[in-house]
Amino acid sequence: DAGVTQSPTHLIKTRGQQVTLRCSPKSGHDTVSWYQQALGQGPQFIFQYYEEEERQRGNFPDRFSGHQFPNYSSELNVNALLLGDSALYLCASSWDSTNYGYTFGSGTRLTVV
Amino acid sequence: DAKTTQPTSMDCAEGRAANLPCNHSTISGNEYVYWYRQIHSQGPQYIIHGLKNNETNEMASLIITEDRKSSTLILPHATLRDTAVYYCIVRAHTGNQFYFGTGTSLTVIP
Numbered sequence: 001d002a003g004v005t006q007s008p009t010h011l012i013k014t015r016g017q018q019v020t021l022r023c024s025p026k027s028g029h030d031t032v033s034w035y036q037q038a039l040g041q042g043p044q045f046i047f048q049y050y051e052e053e054e055r056q057r058g059n060f061p062d063r064f065s066g067h068q069f070p071n072y073s074s075e076l077n078v079n080a081l082l083l084g085d086s087a088l089y090l091c092a093s094s095w096d097s098t099n100y101g102y103t104f105g106s107g108t109r110l111t112v113v
Numbered sequence: 114d115a116k117t118t119q120p121t122s123m124d125c126a127e128g129r130a131a132n133l134p135c136n137h138s139t140i141s142g143n144e145y146v147y148w149y150r151q152i153h154s155q156g157p158q159y160i161i162h163g164l165k166n167n168e169t170n171e172m173a174s175l176i177i178t179e180d181r182k183s184s185t186l187i188l189p190h191a192t193l194r195d196t197a198v199y200y201c202i203v204r205a206h207t208g209n210q211f212y213f214g215t216g217t218s219l220t221v222i223p
Contacts, residue, residue, distance in 0.1 A: 004156070033209070033210060035213075040215075041215060042200060042213030042214050042215050042216055043157065043211075043213045044213070045210035045211070045212070048209050048210065055209060056209040056210065058210065088154075090156050090157070092156075102159065102211070103159065104149075104156030104157045104158070105156050106154075106155050106156045107154075107155075107156050109154075
């Protein structure tokens with residue numbers, strides 16, 4: 001049973017560019033959450049998607065946007081990249097509003113130069 | 114969600130029990146205590162969670178004080194592969210997000 005899969009694993013972008021990160025949830029999960037983890041810090045909540053809608057959002061600017069598809073997979077988009085957006089981006093999936101079985105993927109390492 | 118306080122770092126000898134403390138003095142009645150760990154360059158891994166009773170699974174034991182203001186994660190026989198950052202989180206079971214602090218960096222020493 002595959003867990004949460006994220007792609008790509010590593011990515012290098014130039015300041016000002018746009019990036020799309022992808023996440024496939026664990027089988028049976030319908031809710032996807034995204035986190036940003038800067039070096040030496042704990043993960044910070046970006047937003048959560050359920051039934052293709054953004055259900056809750058953390059303290060991140062509108063440059064961060066997302067989407068959830070009918071098959072429950074999700075994308076995280078970041079526009080106008082800043083050097084400070086360099087981080088490990090983590091996707092977590094879970095079942096329904098109880099967030100049962102909250103499971104994280106291994107993340108995408110984004111470097112902005 | 115309540116905040117937690119954990120020591121920044123700890124060492125433990127291989128084969129000995131590792132006891133990781135966590136303070137959560139403002140925890141609400143409906144909030145659970147969760148423990149996750151993160152091995153370098155990987156995503157956080159679920160370890161255990163509990164509400165008020167002590168819990169044990171194949172990975173660890175969770176001891177929660179009677180007043181629920183603190184807890185201890187116990188790894189009974191630490192191995193080198195247990196070297197990781199351990200996060201203590203309190204969250205309502207239906208909460209939408211986990212609030213991670215900076216966790217405790219545990220180093221298991223041969």
